[in-house]
Amino acid sequence: MAVRVEGKVFHLETKNSMYQMKADEYGVLRHLWYGNKTGSDMDYLLDYPDVGFAGNIYDADTCRTYSLNTLPLEYGTAGVGDYRVPAVSITHMDGSNALDLRYVDYRITKGKYAIPGLPAVYAEEAEAETLEIILKDTATDIYVILKYGILEEYDVITRSVVVENRGEQAVTLQRVHSLCLDFPYGDWEWIHFHGRHAMERQPERQEVFHGIQESSSMRGMSSHQQNPAILLCEKGCTETSGFCIGAVFMYSGSFQTQVEKDQLNQTRIVMGIHPDTFSWRLEGQDSFYAPEVILSCSGTGMGQLSRQFHRIIREHVCRGNYKLTERPVLINNWEATYFDFDDEKLLNIAKEAARLGVDMMVMDDGWFGKRDDDYSGLGDWYVNEKKLRGGLVKLVEQVNALGMKFGIWFEPEMVSEDSDLYRAHPDWAIQIPGRKPMRGRSQLLLDMTREEVRDYLYQVISAVLNSANVEYVKWDMNRSISDWYSAALSADRQGEMPHRYVLGLYELLERLTHDYPNVLFEGCSGGGGRFDAGMLYYCPQIWCSDDTDAYERTKIQYGTSFFYPISAVGSHVSAVPNHQTGRMTPIETRAVTAMAGSFGYELDLNTLSQEEKDAVAEQITRFKEYGPLIHNGDYYRLSNPMKDKLAAWAFVARDQSRVLIQGMIFRTEANMLRYPLRLQGLAPEKRYRLEGTEQVYTGAALMEAGILLPRSWGDYIPVEMLFTEL
Numbered sequence: 103m104a105v106r107v108e109g110k111v112f113h114l115e116t117k118n119s120m121y122q123m124k125a126d127e128y129g130v131l132r133h134l135w136y137g138n139k140t141g142s143d144m145d146y147l148l149d150y151p152d153v154g155f156a157g158n159i160y161d162a163d164t165c166r167t168y169s170l171n172t173l174p175l176e177y178g179t180a181g182v183g184d185y186r187v188p189a190v191s192i193t194h195m196d197g198s199n200a201l202d203l204r205y206v207d208y209r210i211t212k213g214k215y216a217i218p219g220l221p222a223v224y225a226e227e228a229e230a231e232t233l234e235i236i237l238k239d240t241a242t243d244i245y246v247i248l249k250y251g252i253l254e255e256y257d258v259i260t261r262s263v264v265v266e267n268r269g270e271q272a273v274t275l276q277r278v279h280s281l282c283l284d285f286p287y288g289d290w291e292w293i294h295f296h297g298r299h300a301m302e303r304q305p306e307r308q309e310v311f312h313g314i315q316e317s318s319s320m321r322g323m324s325s326h327q328q329n330p331a332i333l334l335c336e337k338g339c340t341e342t343s344g345f346c347i348g349a350v351f352m353y354s355g356s357f358q359t360q361v362e363k364d365q366l367n368q369t370r371i372v373m374g375i376h377p378d379t380f381s382w383r384l385e386g387q388d389s390f391y392a393p394e395v396i397l398s399c400s401g402t403g404m405g406q407l408s409r410q411f412h413r414i415i416r417e418h419v420c421r422g423n424y425k426l427t428e429r430p431v432l433i434n435n436w437e438a439t440y441f442d443f444d445d446e447k448l449l450n451i452a453k454e455a456a457r458l459g460v461d462m463m464v465m466d467d468g469w470f471g472k473r474d475d476d477y478s479g480l481g482d483w484y485v486n487e488k489k490l491r492g493g494l495v496k497l498v499e500q501v502n503a504l505g506m507k508f509g510i511w512f513e514p515e516m517v518s519e520d521s522d523l524y525r526a527h528p529d530w531a532i533q534i535p536g537r538k539p540m541r542g543r544s545q546l547l548l549d550m551t552r553e554e555v556r557d558y559l560y561q562v563i564s565a566v567l568n569s570a571n572v573e574y575v576k577w578d579m580n581r582s583i584s585d586w587y588s589a590a591l592s593a594d595r596q597g598e599m600p601h602r603y604v605l606g607l608y609e610l611l612e613r614l615t616h617d618y619p620n621v622l623f624e625g626c627s628g629g630g631g632r633f634d635a636g637m638l639y640y641c642p643q644i645w646c647s648d649d650t651d652a653y654e655r656t657k658i659q660y661g662t663s664f665f666y667p668i669s670a671v672g673s674h675v676s677a678v679p680n681h682q683t684g685r686m687t688p689i690e691t692r693a694v695t696a697m698a699g700s701f702g703y704e705l706d707l708n709t710l711s712q713e714e715k716d717a718v719a720e721q722i723t724r725f726k727e728y729g730p731l732i733h734n735g736d737y738y739r740l741s742n743p744m745k746d747k748l749a750a751w752a753f754v755a756r757d758q759s760r761v762l763i764q765g766m767i768f769r770t771e772a773n774m775l776r777y778p779l780r781l782q783g784l785a786p787e788k789r790y791r792l793e794g795t796e797q798v799y800t801g802a803a804l805m806e807a808g809i810l811l812p813r814s815w816g817d818y819i820p821v822e823m824l825f826t827e828l
């Protein structure tokens with residue numbers, strides 16, 4: 103059993119971790135532990151100093167050592183004397199906002215809870231257990247249900263929260279965070295992932311200072327600028343040693359992660375929907391469901407933590423026919439043609455791609471309505487027959503005849519003012535009456551909270567999917583959201599719109615992915631602006647970044663690898679000079695970098711020399727051989743490309759019989775020793791042969807001393823070595 107209750111102490115256990123909390127004599131739910139297994143009740147850690155200037159609850163009478171402000175709590179609330187960042191804040195009908203939650207009951211059920219309307223980790227009954235703890239406000243009929251999903255084998259605990267208004271009067275929810283996690287002790291650092299368009303998810307590691315630190319997005323999307331995932335690690339924690347905890351928010355809208363170190367050096371993390379663009383009127387007898395947070399911890403460093411997240415996301419977040427199978431190697435025409443294409447040009451690209459072994463042709467932006475630049479056409483999802491003479495069916499048939507699948511680009515949530523859709527339904531676009539809306543990439547957003555908008559999108563998208571043999575959809579989203587207002591909501595409900603937008607998006611994605619199970623959906627948002635576990639529930643892969651420069655990609659993919667599985671990372675070989683940086687890198691270097699993902703090409707292969715074409719054909723053959731190891735193997739970061747002289751990573755087979763190293767030496771140094779790259783994750787006693795040679799090494803030697811990388815010449819030198827057990 104993963105959950106055990108003794109008295110009012112709750113023990114949650116996974117293979118290697120332990121989580122404990124207890125309802126105390128006042129019914130306050132106190133957090134005791136999240137970390138490695140100790141085999142002990144951890145309430146001996148609770149200390150009761152004089153509370154000083156922190157107040158105490160009324161029931162504690164004149165006791166000077168009991169205060170909500172100083173004790174580790176399971177779910178901190180606003181307005182009752184805990185002055186740390188709260189997890190929940192509610193305004194009652196009388197305008198007051200105190201919420202004093204006390205323990206009522208608990209429930210344990212087999213399997214993993216689901217969340218209505220929201221993505222969540224799923225599992226078979228035998229794989230998981232659910233614990234629900236029911237708390238109630240002392241003065242009202244507001245109940246808060248804390249949910250815990252325990253996936254023992256995966257070392258994962260999920261958390262989610264339901265607020266139930268069992269009274270008659272409405273209340274307004276101001277903040278309902280999905281995670282609150284207190285640590286009374288520890289010398290912590292935190293890593294968050296910041297970035298920008300074309301440079302997403304750059305890890306930044308900092309000491310947790312006194313006061314509040316934050317990583318968040320108010321853009322209506324998880325964003326390029328911050329990612330809804332953080333790591334908390336003990337000082338000195340490395341890839342291979344030390345304790346760390348990861349938290350991933352399974353949500354694609356605005357989010358907030360706060361880390362606070364208090365007066366007693368205790369640390370609290372809260373994570374949830376961003377409260378500054380959220381409020382929710384909760385009627386009597388109604389419930390509100392907060393999205394899920396996935397938690398995992400490791401006592402053996404960050405590499406192990408990442409592997410735990412890769413497994414849970416790949417096996418229990420991603421869904422659909424493609425979740426565990428190899429993805430088609432694709433060719434995308436965006437960087438090859440941008441908007442300037444017709445059926446002939448596409449077919450030309452497809453023909454060469456087919457010759458070289460590519461599996462699928464993806465037609466990107468520009469195939470529909472009037473769309474020759476990014477000023478018009480979004481919303482008009484019917485084929486532009488001036489560009490595709492003979493229509494979509496003919497093109498798809500021609501591509502299929504080459505032995506290739508066909509995929510297509512959509513940006514469903516958007517509308518151009520210069521479009522038939524906007525002319526017919528200007529009110530469907532998000533804008534505040536009396537104000538000019540902000541444009542982003544010259545486009546407006548559709549109000550995804552409205553059913554008729556979602557129905558329209560379902561109809562036009564399914565009409566395209568039904569009309570021809572389309573086997574892939576790239577779902578793009580190319581601007582941040584502002585001007586929050588929905589004509590369908592009353593004034594007192596406008597604060598609900600940002601969350602309702604995400605719920606609307608998820609509903610549409612659920613309908614389409616359910617009705618088209620054979621279509622591979624790839625997420626995208628100006629590259630990786632909505633790269634989160636929420637989108638991965640619908641799309642098993644996401645275009646990682648609009649930056650296709652192999653050198654910069656090593657940094658972007660390094661940051662992405664802390665939480666997200668390699669199979670989820672859309673990654674393509676593009677032309678040189680690179681379109682984002684002007685950098686020249688060898689084609690083999692571009693290929694090994696793109697292979698650490700769901701692999702493809704994004705250039706006109708006709709423009710390559712014969713030598714390069716041969717290289718492409720050989721790369722595709724190699725990828726097909728390595729694909730299962732890359733996607734199902736265990737991923738190891740072997741360098742930190744943010745500061746080391748090289749980028750290097752490895753895929754180790756689960757049975758440790760094969761290891762593939764890939765990477766790039768950034769610059770060659772004259773007259774220097776070769777670089778010894780130390781491997782990880784091998785069986786020390788096993789003997790491994792370096793493929794293509796007769797050289798044999800023990801696993802121990804490869805891990806203790808490392809392998810000498812080939813002598814390099816020039817810059818951005820590719821590295822790829824395969825070791826096989828003898």
Ligand code: GLA
Nearest residue numbers: 436466467626627628629648
């Ligand atoms: C975004 C995507 C690109 C491409 C363009 C098309 O920027 O990230 O891959 O699809 O839109 O407009």
